[in-house]
Amino acid sequence: MVILLNKKQFLKELRAELKQLQKEDLDPIMEDFEEHFEIGLSKGRSEEELVESLGTPKTIAKHVKADFLVRQAEDKTSFINFSRAFFAILGLGFFNLVFGLGIFLGILALLFGLFVAAGAFVFAGIASIISPFIEPFVDNLSLGGMNPLAVFFFGIGLTAFGLLIFIADGYITKEFFHMALKYLKMNIKIVTGVN
């Protein structure tokens, strides 16, 4: 049996569903819905009719939450914020995201690998800078017959190279998350038809 809610009940239920949101985030959303009712009522439509056209408060709350989490991830891009947005949209029934998840994690692993490589270059570089100085005092440490000064300069070069990879990888990762968020947003837009 379908029980049609009136405006007051609908807004009350929606507010209850969205109770996790902060007041300053929730108020504009509730105002939007109230406005929607006002416009609809002024056009002669009944409250029940408007409620029916909107869908259940639970479904709407899911969309609103997903949309909110995507915005939050856009403001502060982090893996945690991104995952929250991702699972919220997955909860809306966008199972196409599951296929995308494989590609997403693959690229993420590649970017992580680059970070590790950058770290290894920096580590090798610092070791090369230090080793010419400690080589005479440490047994089993060999520069492979290379000139100690050459090893020292190669070390500086390697460290700088590692740091450059690190910076470049940081930019690429950030850009990648932005692109992934755009894709998530596209999924929400398909259903709601709004930005």
Added chain:
Amino acid sequence: MKLNMEKIVYWLFTIMIVSFIIGGIIFLISGGFG
């Protein structure tokens, strides 16, 4: 103070190229791995 990334990258790149060139020259004139 906000870090000037462009400047950092510029200097890191310069340091990398210069030290590789200097290291390479020393390596070659000192007889490589000999």
